[in-house]
Amino acid sequence: MQNDVSLIGVPTDIGAGARGASMGPEALRVAGLASVLEGHGLRVMDRGNLGGPSNPWQPPTDGYRHLHEVVTWNQTLHEAVLAELAQGRLPIVLGGDHCLGLGSISAVARHCRDTGKKLRVLWLDAHADFNTAALTPSGNIHGMPVALLCGMGPSELTGIGGTTPAIDASVVRQIGIRSVDPGEKRLVHQAGLEVFDMRFIDEMGMRHTMEQALMGVDEDTHLHVSFDVDFLDPEVAPGVGTTVRGGPTYREAQLCMEMIADTGRLASLDVMELNPALDVRNRTAEVAVDLIESLFGKSTLMRKS
Numbered sequence: 315m316q317n318d319v320s321l322i323g324v325p326t327d328i329g330a331g332a333r334g335a336s337m338g339p340e341a342l343r344v345a346g347l348a349s350v351l352e353g354h355g356l357r358v359m360d361r362g363n364l365g366g367p368s369n370p371w372q373p374p375t376d377g378y379r380h381l382h383e384v385v386t387w388n389q390t391l392h393e394a395v396l397a398e399l400a401q402g403r404l405p406i407v408l409g410g411d412h413c414l415g416l417g418s419i420s421a422v423a424r425h426c427r428d429t430g431k432k433l434r435v436l437w438l439d440a441h442a443d444f445n446t447a448a449l450t451p452s453g454n455i456h457g458m459p460v461a462l463l464c465g466m467g468p469s470e471l472t473g474i475g476g477t478t479p480a481i482d483a484s485v486v487r488q489i490g491i492r493s494v495d496p497g498e499k500r501l502v503h504q505a506g507l508e509v510f511d512m513r514f515i516d517e518m519g520m521r522h523t524m525e526q527a528l529m530g531v532d533e534d535t536h537l538h539v540s541f542d543v544d545f546l547d548p549e550v551a552p553g554v555g556t557t558v559r560g561g562p563t564y565r566e567a568q569l570c571m572e573m574i575a576d577t578g579r580l581a582s583l584d585v586m587e588l589n590p591a592l593d594v595r596n597r598t599a600e601v602a603v604d605l606i607e608s609l610f611g612k613s614t615l616m617r618k619s
Contacts, residue, residue: 315404315575315578315579315580315581315610315611316402316403316404316581317355317356317357318356318357318359318401318402318403318404319351319356319357319358319359319403319404319405319406320358320359320360320361320398320403320404320405320406321343321347321348321358321359321360321361321406321408322361322364322391322394322395322398322405322406322407322408323339323340323343323360323361323362323363323364323408323410324339324363324364324366324387324391324407324408324409324410324414325337325338325339325340325363325364325410326366326369326383326387326410326411326414327369327410327411327555327589328366328367328369328380328383328384328387328411328413328455329379329380329384329411329412329413329414329454329455329456329459330411330412330413330454330456330555330587331452331454331456331555331556332555332556332589332592333369333371333591334555334589334590334591334592335409335410335411335555335586335587335588335589336369336410337589337590337591338408338409338410338585338586338587338588338589338590338599339363339408339409339410340590341553341588341590341593341596341598341599342408342585342588342599342602342603343360343408344596344599345596345599345600345602345603346603347406347408347603347606348360350603350606350607351606351607351610354607354610354611354612356610359403361394361398364387364390364391364394365390366383366386366387366390367382367383367386367387369383370383373453374447374452374453375453376447377446377447377448377450377453378447378453378455378468379452379453379454379455380455381455381468381470381471384413384416384455384471385470385471385474387410387413387414387417388413388414388416388417388420388471388474389417389474390417391407391414391417391418391421392417392418392420392421392424392474392475393421394421395407395417395418395421395422395582396421396424396425399421399422399425399581399582400425404580404581404582404583405418405582405583406582406583406584406585406606407582407583407584407585407586408585409584409585409586409587409588410586410587411456411555411586411587412439412443412456412459412540412542412584412586412587413455413456413458413459414459414584414586415437415443415459415460415463415540415584415586416459416462416463416471416474416480417474418538418540418582418584419435419459419463419480419481419538419540419584420463420474420475420480420481421475422435422536422538422581422582423463423475423477423480423481424475424476424477424480425536426536427477429536431534431535431536432485432532432534432535432536433481433485433535433536433538434485434487434528434530434531434535434536434537434538434579435481435485435486435487435538435539435540436487436489436527436537436538436539436540436574437460437486437487437488437489437540437542438489438490438539438540438541438542438545438570439488439489439490439491439540439542439544439545440490440491440492440493440542440544440545440556440557440558440561441457441491441493441494441542441544441556441558442460442488442491442494442498442499442502442507442509443456443457443458443459443460443461443542444458444460444461444464444494444498444501444502444505444507445457445458445461445495445497445498446458446461446466446467446501447467448497449495449497449498449501450495455471456587460486460488460507461501461505463479463480463481464479464480464481464482464483464505465478465479465480466501483505483506483507484506484508486507486508487508487510487526487527487528488507488508488509488510488511489510489515489523489524489527489545489570490510490511490512490515490545490561490562491509491510491511491512492511492512492558492560492561493556493558508527510523510526510527512560512561512562515562515566520562520566520569520570521569521573523570524569524570524573524574525573528573528574528577531577531579532579533579535579536579536581536582537574537577537579537580537581538581538582538583538584539574539580539582539583539584539609540583540584540586541583541584541585541586541602541605541606542554542586542587543585543586543587543588543598543602544556544557544558544561544587545561545562545567546561546562546564546567546601547559547560547561547562547563548561550563550564550567550601551597551598551601551602552592552593552594552597552598553588553589553590553591553592553593553594553596553597553598553599554587554588554589554592554598555587555589555592556587564601567605568605568608571605571606571608571609572608572613574609575608575609575610575611575613580609580610583606583609585602585606588602
C-alpha cells in the first residue's frame, strides 16, 4: 500500500436532498483523521478544500438538480484526484455528498487505463446509487453516480473522465445495499452489477461476503473504496441525510475494512455523505475515522499472523 496519502476536502452538498454534507470534510479533520493515519506511519498531506459553486437549492431541470454545479465540482475533483495518482500518492476524498464518486472514480479509472492496472471498486452504501433522471422524481444526483459512471445519463456527466462509460459495471462490487427503488433494481440487474445486499450479508456473513467481493484482486489491481457513511446502521452512524435501518454493525464494518486492508491493494478512497448537522457530538465522524484507520492497518487481531 502507498505510504504517501493526500486528503482532498470537497465541501459541497450539491447532489444531495438535505443540506449539511458540505461540512463533512471539517468534521473528519476535527475527528483527527490526519493524526490517526500518521500514527500508522503514513505521510499525510492535507491539500485543503477544493472550491466550487455554492448550492442554489433549486428544483430539478429536465430530471437533474444542479446539473451545471455538479459537473463543475466533479470536473475539479477529477483533476485533483488524477494529479495525486500521477504523483504516486493515495488520495482520500473527504465528501461532500456521493455525487462526488463520479469525479473521483472517473479519475481512478482514467489512471488505470493510463497505467494498465485492473480496477476494482468496492461501493459501501445503503443505496445502489443506480438511478437515472427517468427513475427518480427528486433529481438528486447523489442517487445516480454508479449509473453515470456506467454511461447512463447526459454526456456532461458521463464523459468527465474523457471516456464514456468511465467504467464497466463488472468492476464494481456493492456491499451493504438495502434501499433500492423498483426501477433502479431492474437497471442494476440489466447492467449485471454484482451486489452483496444485507440479506446476503445476513445469510452468509461479512467474512464470506468480503471474500467474494475481493476475489480476483491481485498485485495488478487498483482497489478503490467508495465509503458512504450511510453504509453503517444508523444506530452506529446517525450523522447522514439518508439513514436506512438494518445496516452492518460496528463489528461487521470493522471486519469489512480489515479484510480490505489485508489485501494490501487499497489505492484510493472516498468518504462520503457525512452530515455533521444531523450528527450527535461528531460521533459519526469519529466512527468513520475509526473505520478508515482499520482500512490502513489497525487490527484487533490477537493471533500471530
